[in-house]
Amino acid sequence: MSAQGLFPNLFSPFRIGPCTIPNRIVFTGHDTCLPEDGIVNDALVAYLEKRARHGTGLIVLQVSGVHESARYTSHLLMANDDACIPGYRRLVEACGQHGSVLFAQLFHPGREIMESSDGLKPVAYSASGVPQERFGVMPRGLSRARIHEIVESFAAAARRMYQAGIQGVEILASHGYLPAQFLNPQVNRRDDEYGGSFANRVRFLEEVIDAIRREVGDRMAVGLRLSCDERDEQGMGQDIAIETLHHLESRLDYASVVAGTSATLGGSVHIVPPMSYESAYLREESRSLRADLSLPLILTGRINQPHEAEEVIRSGAADLCGMTRALICDPAMPAKARRNDAEGIRACIACNQACIGHFHRGIPISCIQYPESGRELLYDDLGRAETSRRVAVIGGGPAGMKAAVVAAARGHEVTLFEAGRRLGGQANQAQLLPGRSEFGGLVTNLMEELKRADVEVATQRHVTPQTLLEEGFERVVVATGARPYTPPLELLGELPVSQAVALLDGASLPGGHVVIYDTQGDWVGVGVAELLAREGARVTLAVNGLHPGGALQSYVRDSTVARLHDLGVRVMTYARAFGVDDDSVYFYHTGGAEPMVVEGVDHLVLSCGGEPVVSPEDEDRWATLPVTLVGDCLAPRTAEEAVYDGLKAAMAL
Structure with missing residues (x-):
């Protein structure tokens, strides 16, 4: 049976504006920390070329800053100067030779500034001076003159992409970035022509799209990436997303749909949802979003396998599927699916550790299952031993x-x-x-x-x-x-003490009041806390650190901590255990060395790493x-x- 027989939708071509995409598999825009000095380099070319070589239909580049004030990390690409054109042209030549279509993401973060290149607190701009919660940024409201300057910078960046041979541009209005800050009435407090009514709040996006069209006309595909729901009470809901897409439909060639916002801890989890979220979890929202909408739609959100993507497209939830982590984990996934080798696909497990986790640490992207990812210059060809x-x-x-x-x-x-x-x-x-x-x-x-x-x-x-x-x-x-490592503890009584890993190996689970002593901040301590709490135990999680799950990628940590909160798990921080008696566990507060005592304990569980x-x-x-x-x-x-x-x-x- 042909791949088209197994995946008749996934491997069929699709038209977006002037571009024919050879299949429906999309490597969506994602930060890699591979570029240096804001320009395309050999590492990024090798990384993307490998995905193109194995049959990815559409590759959307990581964000390209359109204006000097768009530098939200020290690792992004910049498209605010003509000197960027040769680098983008290299990507077109490397990926285009394999038939992949290349789009670029045009980006301004507004108040969503993670870091500055020199470590100083950045100057950030937004629709209004409304603080950003997650990074603690207080932005400056944009003047009209600076709004017009940024609008024109989007157009100039699109022109540079066109000159480089890139076939489409995607305006990043998702995840609470600058266009979304104009759309969101809780962030946009302006009282001029850019604030107040929806017609005013959408004006910034209208002007950006129109300016881009003046530069490139219909020679490039022009799309919009938008969160269908920012998943936060102060964020945009689906109603604004639907209204925005219907209003801008005639100006656009496609929309790319995600969820979440960068502005809050809870909303940011959806930027790269961990394994606790089911595969393709946004498909129903996407289906309702596109009702009465003729605009082609790309859907992203834990679509890991070809059969999941095939079903998303077949059901009408989307026309193309973002399968980014799937392609980080297995660049050859499209080729394997095309030759009906589903068992040979290395499936992403959504651990988030080396993809988005590396980005948050400012180091190049990789994958825990496939460390060759992001290291293509070293390991693209394993070769034969002499x-x-x-x-x-x-x-x-x-x-x-x-x-x-x-x-x-x-x-x-x-x-x-x-x-x-x-x-x-x-x-x-x-x-x-x-x-x-x-x-x-x-x-x-x-x-x-x-x-x-x-x-x-x-x-x-x-x-x-x-x-x-x-x-x-x-x-x-x-x-x-x-x-398992056992820390030195003064044993002054008969309190039962177990290793966390022993509980996972089949030992009977303790009940009553259980204290978990976690010195690692990894998956074990928080995971066993959740496991025991779900089984009915009263759990105290004592962490020798700043917070639970300190070693975990933030989206994994934050979604886990939310579940622990809902289960009533008590959390102690800055806690170093030094002894136990019959029913108490004794700790030092590592910040001030004052003793802390947890009384009425029935069992102590150790999660202290290994030797x-x-x-x-x-x-x-x-x-x-x-x-x-x-x-x-x-x-x-x-x-x-x-x-x-x-x-x-x-x-x-």
Whole structure:
């Protein structure tokens, strides 16, 4: 059966303005932290070219600032000077050779300023001087003269894109950015021709679109990205989104629909919704949004797999589907779907750790499952090893599995040894927590890759340096993980104490008043707190940090903390445990060293990270073989580091 037979809508062409998109798969605009000095560089070209090479229909570039005041981070592209044109032309040439269509996002954040390049508090502009809650920004209301200047900067940026050969421009009015600040009556408090009535509040967008049309006419597609609902009581609801699209329909060639706002902690979760949200969760809102609307619609929001996109299009919810994280996780997803290889697709698990999580830390984009993403200049072609060797990988968690897959792909003869009954390591535990079931996809995907790489897998097998030497192995990768760490505590009574991971391994869940002591701020502490609270326990989460989930990507953290709040979980911060008695847990406040006591406790659960299974003495035992330690047995960290360790170790064999 042809791919068109399995996905008749997804792989059919579609017309947007003057452009024919070869299929309905869209790599929507997203920040990568790859550009330097505001211009296109080799890393960004390689990143986007790889998605084009494997058949992505439409690629929308990350935001391009149209005006000097649009610098909302130090990592965005800038399109406010003709010097940008050659860089954009490079992207057109790199992606266009594979048939992909390239659009650019034209951007002004208004008050949504995350950082400045020099670390000083920025000067931000908005429709009015209404403070931004999430970043603590107090903007300056725009004068009429500056409004006109910014309007013309949108037009000039569109002209530069046209000169570079880019085929369409997308005005970013989603997520509470400047055009949305004009539309939102709770942010726009103006009393001139740009404020008050809807006709006045939409005027800024009208002028931007009309100015762009004066520059490029119908030679480029002109679209609008808009939040169908900002998911905040002070944000725009669906009524304004519907009115806006109907009002501007005749001026536009398409609309791109998302949800949420950058302005608040709760609303920003929808910018990149985590795995606790179901796949394609905006499809019904999109369907109602487009009622009586003839404008072509792109829908984005956790559309991870070709069959999900096919159903969205078939049902009439949208014409094209943004599948951005799916393409970060597996750039070859379109090609695999076209050849009916659904099982071969490495499915995104919406962990948010290395995609948007990297952006929020100001480092280049990647993926915990596919660390080659964002590192195309290093790993686009894994190549073949100069000498094929017999390689033993010991430990079947994510680090060992990735090392085995890459080593086999490079031509080595690989055997993966796992002492337990199943592969997956701590990822098997992570998927047992509320809202984390998709994390098991990491294991499922790697197991499929092991099978395709013809890696021999031996479970329930313990090996020693001597047995490996006897069996002729020449290189060894050790990935045996970590054991739970127990901090030093004064035990002055009989209060039961358990490790959090033991509860996920099948131990009976404690009830009554349970204190969870979390020193890591990762998924374990907050996840076990939610699990026990849902089972009826009264939970106190004591965090040795500023807030729960401090190590988690903010959208994952904030949505989790919201659930803990709803479940009545008590949270203590700045807490370092030092002892227990029969029914109390004793803490120091790490800011001031004052004691804090939690009384009436029935059980203490420790979530304090791990310590490597392989000690320095154990490492010395392997001196007879060339050995590389990877993952938690090298240093307990996260799945991201484990998988990347596996890649690097295999490339060095």
